[in-house]
Structures are given as structure tokens and as C-alpha cells.
Amino acid sequence: MNRQATNGGHADGTVGKALDVMDRVAAKGRPARFAELLAESDHPKATLYRLLQTLTSQGMLIYDETRQTYAPGLRLVRLAHAAWQQSSLAPIARPFVDALSKQVGETIHLAQMDQGQVLYVDKRNARRPVEMFSEAGKIGPGYCTGVGKAMLAFLPPDDREKAVNMQSFFAHTSRTLTTPEALTQELAAIRAAGISFDREEHEQGIICIAAPILSSARRVMGGLSITASTQRNTLDGLARLRPALTETAHKIAGAAENWQFPD
Amino acid sequence: MNRQATNGGHADGTVGKALDVMDRVAAKGRPARFAELLAESDHPKATLYRLLQTLTSQGMLIYDETRQTYAPGLRLVRLAHAAWQQSSLAPIARPFVDALSKQVGETIHLAQMDQGQVLYVDKRNARRPVEMFSEAGKIGPGYCTGVGKAMLAFLPPDDREKAVNMQSFFAHTSRTLTTPEALTQELAAIRAAGISFDREEHEQGIICIAAPILSSARRVMGGLSITASTQRNTLDGLARLRPALTETAHKIAGAAENWQFPD
DNA sequence: TCAGAGAGTTCCACATATTGAAACTCAATT
DNA sequence: AATTGAGTTTCAATATGTGGAACTCTCTGA
Numbered sequence: 001m002n003r004q005a006t007n008g009g010h011a012d013g014t015v016g017k018a019l020d021v022m023d024r025v026a027a028k029g030r031p032a033r034f035a036e037l038l039a040e041s042d043h044p045k046a047t048l049y050r051l052l053q054t055l056t057s058q059g060m061l062i063y064d065e066t067r068q069t070y071a072p073g074l075r076l077v078r079l080a081h082a083a084w085q086q087s088s089l090a091p092i093a094r095p096f097v098d099a100l101s102k103q104v105g106e107t108i109h110l111a112q113m114d115q116g117q118v119l120y121v122d123k124r125n126a127r128r129p130v131e132m133f134s135e136a137g138k139i140g141p142g143y144c145t146g147v148g149k150a151m152l153a154f155l156p157p158d159d160r161e162k163a164v165n166m167q168s169f170f171a172h173t174s175r176t177l178t179t180p181e182a183l184t185q186e187l188a189a190i191r192a193a194g195i196s197f198d199r200e201e202h203e204q205g206i207i208c209i210a211a212p213i214l215s216s217a218r219r220v221m222g223g224l225s226i227t228a229s230t231q232r233n234t235l236d237g238l239a240r241l242r243p244a245l246t247e248t249a250h251k252i253a254g255a256a257e258n259w260q261f262p263d
Numbered sequence: 264m265n266r267q268a269t270n271g272g273h274a275d276g277t278v279g280k281a282l283d284v285m286d287r288v289a290a291k292g293r294p295a296r297f298a299e300l301l302a303e304s305d306h307p308k309a310t311l312y313r314l315l316q317t318l319t320s321q322g323m324l325i326y327d328e329t330r331q332t333y334a335p336g337l338r339l340v341r342l343a344h345a346a347w348q349q350s351s352l353a354p355i356a357r358p359f360v361d362a363l364s365k366q367v368g369e370t371i372h373l374a375q376m377d378q379g380q381v382l383y384v385d386k387r388n389a390r391r392p393v394e395m396f397s398e399a400g401k402i403g404p405g406y407c408t409g410v411g412k413a414m415l416a417f418l419p420p421d422d423r424e425k426a427v428n429m430q431s432f433f434a435h436t437s438r439t440l441t442t443p444e445a446l447t448q449e450l451a452a453i454r455a456a457g458i459s460f461d462r463e464e465h466e467q468g469i470i471c472i473a474a475p476i477l478s479s480a481r482r483v484m485g486g487l488s489i490t491a492s493t494q495r496n497t498l499d500g501l502a503r504l505r506p507a508l509t510e511t512a513h514k515i516a517g518a519a520e521n522w523q524f525p526d
Numbered sequence: 527t528c529a530g531a532g533a534g535t536t537c538c539a540c541a542t543a544t545t546g547a548a549a550c551t552c553a554a555t556t
Numbered sequence: 557a558a559t560t561g562a563g564t565t566t567c568a569a570t571a572t573g574t575g576g577a578a579c580t581c582t583c584t585g586a
Binding site: 276297298301309 | 562563566
Binding site for chain 1: 275276277278279281282285286288289290292293294314317318320321322323325334335336337338339340341342343344345346347348349350351375377378382384399400401402
């Protein structure tokens, strides 16, 4: 057997299998029955059964006896709190994101790359107060969002190619880029421009301008975007926010690089 | 070997051990070195090493090569999003919590029990906008918080006793209850009153009134609290909010029981 | 009322993944 | 050059996990 180095694919060891199952349950988006999971899984009945039992006994899953369904457990929420605090840009970026939010008055997203997808780690909404986990922790596609493209564009060539091929292209709107070639070309343009736009590629009527957050060594640390609806703003209007956006991105990068956990 | 039935203690199987390690890393609250973890762990060097490798390759941990430290990984944030949405009361309770927040204008906490501790799943802050994960996902002690005591009080006797003995009593303030006996007595009083108070037991100057969220079968689903500082309010003042608090708790319970995931 | 189907659970001989003492590498000290 | 300590690798022993098959329920329909 081989042992995956950087993950991306799946399953090394029992732990890997168990976590695969976790992912599957989480991905369902609602409590799942044993049979459902069995159908999608390539594990034999008994194996899957035992994995579910183990995960449940560990609090990683919650089993609803009356409905006979499995759902992700609260232990995850606990663990994620630590992850968000320690490993995401959000805590460090907060003051800068706050400031940007106040300044531009539009919706702000702070995101990081996770397995070729966009993982939103923080958000400021123009109107309603922050929407907790329902936004932080949410994932989005890499190929048709502003932050996604901004981050992909500045990945090292190999990683970028790998990530591009990991995308599962779907035409959310008529403007969505739906081929690796189109995306690759767009990414080159973004690299040249230093900034990316979402021209209603993900959702009709939603546009955004996004910038990568790059370390001094030009490593992609995350992405930052300003989103608006076509009713309230235009691409040109967003383009005018570019200085504020990139400046904030730089500040975040600087803060993140200098950050050391207090001894 | 035995196989733990309901968790609470630890480690069944390899998966259990791996998750133990996860917990340890998360608990450190900052990136941890191998040696640190080794010192605290009762696994031999090589074993711990492999577990860390597996977890890292799975994205459950992030390894910082230059500093040689492990931290919880972003994969957790993703999984937790699903957990929070599906298994916590927060999404269902949101409208009610919003309404209560608007009505009373003080800080609101929505919490659930997790391994004898209080896990905050949502929060509304009177002044500043919500503080994201830094609050949702945070854990607190069960024996000296309003929500903690409210939930403990209404647990079935056996579970309650177990939970009481799971508390690691520490005198945060001069008013903290520091013995199982004192707590048990307080819980009886709370059960009689139907409501609990935190009389600066956890933090000097912070008081709160809390109610359990009970299913129609009287199972504890969670807890809801209104918090204030002694500068802004008094216990009597909070006591006047009791109707609003309990009514909201009832509404949440009702909504949660009727909730079905759409087919 | 009873056969049949489907979901969930248990069993156990077998195979593999996990174990951990010990040996090793690679700095940083002394 | 010798020493120490952190981190990494090896490998035989074996504890753990595997999965086909058999079993138990609980429905469903004749």
C-alpha cells in the first residue's frame, strides 16, 4: 500500500477511512441513514457499520435512535473552534476586515484554500450582523468565485494545475467558465492584473472584486473579496474599491507573517 | 480490551487514539511541538509520531515545517460547519434568539451540553456584532455558568450525577461552588425554580439568568441565557426578564421538535 | 397468518495495519 | 570532536480491523 503524502485523495489507514466516512456524512447536509451511506460507500456493510459505531462513540457523529440517522457531532464544533482560531487568518485579519467593511459598506469575504475549494473563514455583511458558522466554514467552488480565482491564480504552477483539474465545472450561470482551458487563461489574466472579478459567474446578479493575500514570499495565504449585487453596484464601481481591497490584503498578509503565538 | 459504549472516557481503537491526539493539539490553544505532545501523551514516540503524520496527511492537522509545530487543520472548520447546521440548535433557534436579543438588549447565549461541559453554539451581543467562532464553538465550565447549571439541573439523575462528577471544580471567584455537594444542592434548587442564576460565579462582575431548553419529554436539549454586567444590571433586573427568557426557550424547544429535514 | 424483502446487527477465521523498542539522522551545544 | 536532544525510520510481533455470511427484526402484501 502507499501512504498519501499530502492527502487530496483519500484513505491511509483506519483513521483515513473513518474520516472519509465523516466527510460523507457531513456532505449529505442532513441526517443520513445507514443504507444511504452504505450505497455511496465502497466499504462492506460490516466495516462501514463499525466505523460509524466508532465515530458515534467518539462524539464525532450523533446517532438519532428513533430516526436511525447519523449526523456530524458537536465534538467537531469544539475542535473547529480551535482550528479557526489557530489556523485560519480570521482572528488576525479581523481588525482589517472590520475596517474595510466600515469603509466600503459592502459584503466582505475572507477565504482560504482547502482541497481546491474555497473555504470561507470570515464574513462581514453590509446589512445583517454576521451569520456565524453558517458562513464561516461554508465552502464554495474555486473556479467561479472571485476569491477562488484570485487564490488559484497565484498558486505555484504545479499546485495550480492540480487544483484546476480538481474543479468540478458546472455552469451555474451563462457566464461561468466551464473548461480547464478557459479557467487557466482567465487565471493568467488575473495574475497579470493582480486582481480578479466575479462577473455573475456563480450567481445571477452577484458580482465581486477579489484579491489574493500573499506572503512576502508570494505564497497564497488566502483571499479577500468585496461582493455586491448588480442592483446596487457595477463592476466599474467595484473596480474603484481596488486600492482599499489590495491595501487591506497587504495589511493582513503583513500581520499574519509577523504573528507569533505568545510564549 | 474493552470498548467504551458511550464515550466520555477515551480511546476505542486506532480512530479513538487519533482523535485523542486531535483533542490534545486543539486543547493546547497554540501550535504545539512534537516533544510537548509526547510529554503529555502516554503513547510511545513512534506511535504518536505516526498518528500525527496520519492526521496531518488527512488535513485534520496542519504542520508548520519551519517551526515544526502542529495545529488543528481547516478540514475541521468544514466539518464543523455541517455539524453546527445539522446537529446544533442554533439554526433553528436563530429567529427566536434574534427576537429575544432585540427585546431585552443584553447578551444572549445559546448553549448545549458536550461531555459535561457547556458548548456555546450561538451568541448575540448587545453592543458589538457577533464574534463568530470565537464564541460559537467555545466551551465553558458546567458548574459555574448559568446555562451550565440550568442544563445539569434537568438532566436525568444518573447522567446528572455522572456530569457533576466530571466537573473539575475551580474557584474562579469567591462565589464559585467548588464541591459536588454544593453543586448538587444548587441543582435541586434550580430544578424547583425552573431557572438558574450565575451570581458572579464564573467571572467577577458578570451575572446571568438562564433557562434550560426542554423537549416535551423533558429531555435537555440546550440552555439559553441572558448575561449582563453588575454595572449595567442586577440579579433582580435579570429576574424580571424571566418570562421573555422562558418563553423563548419554549419556542425553541417547540421548533426543534417539529423540525424535520426537508426530504 | 405467513412468506418475503429490506434494514440493521453480530460472528469469527483471516489478513493487515498498528505497535514500540531500538537504531538512526541531523542539528545545535559544549 | 564529542555530547545531547529532537525528530525520524525500521521491523518483527501482534493487536486491530476486515468482510462474507448468517442472523434478527420490522415492515409489507397476499
